[in-house]
Amino acid sequence: MRWKWTEWHVLGALVAILAALFAAGWLTRNDPADQPPIAIAGGGFVFNYREAEAYFGFQAQVMRPLPAGSILEARFEDPAGGDDHVVWERLSARTRHYALRSPPLTGIRAHQPYRVAIRVLDRTRSDVVFETMRSYQSSIPSAALPEQPLTIGPGYHRNPAARQSGPQR
Template sequence: MRGEIRMGWIAFAAAGFCAVLLVAILLLRDDPGEKPYLRVLGGSFIFNYRVSDIYMGFTAVPGKPIPVGTMLVVTFENPSGDTPFVVTRQIGLPDRSISVRSPSMRGVRAGVPYAVTLELRRTGTGEPFWNHAFSISSNIDDDIMPDEPTVIGPGYHRPVPKSD
C-alpha cells in the first residue's frame, strides 16, 4: 500500500510539473500575430567610386507570411531635396530576404538621416495593409565622389567619347 501511495504522488507531481511547464511555454512564446510583416536587418548608403554612383539600400526579412503577389512600395527621401524616389517590388514565392536599392542619387550629407518608408499593398486592390518607416544616415558626404567614373573596362560604364 505504501508503494502505491508514493507512485500516485509521483504521478501527481509529474502532471503538475508538466502543466506548469506548458503554461510557461505559452506565456513566453512569440505571438506571430504581433510580429511585423517585414523586419529591416540593415540599411546604408553605397558609394561606388569606380563608376561614380551613390545609392541607398536595405535588406529585410519577413516576420510573418506575406501573400504572394503583394506589392512592396519603398519611398526613399531624395538627398538633393527633389521628388522622393519610389521603388516598387512584387513579393514572390516565400522570399527569405528582400533587398531593395534606390536609383542613383546626389546631395548626400554626413550625419543627416534620410527617411525610408515601406508599404505593403494587397494584390489586386492595391490597398495598403502595413507600413513602416526608418531612416538611413551616411558617414561621409558625397563631395568625395568623382564627377566621372575612375575605371573603364568590362562591366563598367564607359565615358562618352569626345568629338573633335
Template sequence: MGLAIVALVAGCRDSKDTERYALDGKLVVFNYRVATARFLVNLKHLRTPGEGEVAVASFENPAGGDAIEVREKIWPATDKTTLTTPPLRCIVKDHPYKIAIKIEDSAGQPVQTIDTTVTSSEDQTLLPDKPLVVGPFYTPNPEMKGRSVAEQAAASREDCPNF
C-alpha cells in the first residue's frame, strides 16, 4: 500500500521535468563609481549540465538597434550560470526590457528556451556620463572636475531614443 501511494504522488509531479535551468535572479546593475549599467541574469542548474552546453542570451538594447547577444559556456562543476551584458546606455525606469535565453547542446541544438524581462527601478540619468575615478588607486577623474550633476545627466541622455 505504501509503495502505491509513493508511485501515485510521483506520477502527479509537474511536467517541468524536461527543464534543465531556471531563472535565479535578474537585475539591472548600476555602478556609479565607473559610470556603467548592465543587465544580469542568473540561471540555476536543475540538473548536471551536459558537456559543451552554452547559454545564449539576447537582451533588448535600451539604446535601440539590434539586440545584444551574450554567449556563456555552462560549467558542469557549478550550480549557476551568470549572463551579463557589456555596459549599456539609455536605460529607462519602469520599462520592461526583453530577454530571450536559449540553451544549446554541444552540437548547437536548442535544449531549452527561457523568455523573461528585466525592469530598472531607476533611470540611467542617475549615473555620471564618465567614470568618477580612474586607475587602480581610484584617482578622481580630472574630466569630472567642475561638472554639475545636471550637466552629467544631460550628457548621459545624448542620443537616447527613450528620453
C-alpha cells in the first residue's frame, strides 16, 4: 500500500519546519540587551582654516532605549596641557544621532593621540549608565593654522586684519 499525504501530515510537517526555523533564528539572534547603549560612529580632528580654529569630536548613535533625560558627556583632553574640556548634551527620545566636539584648541601636535572619555549618565548625574574611552590623533599640528581668521562674519568676508600669504589676485 502506498503512503498518502493527508491534510494532517502536511500541517504537521509545516509546524515542524516552522519550529526548526524559529529555533535557528532564536539561537542566532543578537540580543539588544547585550549591545552597548551607544555606538561611536566616528570622530577625529577638524581644522577650520577660514576661522583659524581646530577641535576634535565624535559622532554617537543611540542603539537601544535609555532612561528618560539621560546625559551624554565627553571629557576631551586639552592638547595645551590644561584641564579636560567637559561637553555634554541631554539625550532625547526623538533623536538617535549626536555629535559632540571640544571647544577650539591650541597646542595640537601631529601624530600625538589625545583621549576623550565618553559617558552616559542618568538624568541626575548620579549613576553611570555606560562609559568608554577613545583616542584620536591629528596628522597635522595646530601651528599649521593661520594666526588670525581668514574670513569674518556669516558671509565669509575676507578678514582685513589677516596677513595675506602668496600672490594677491
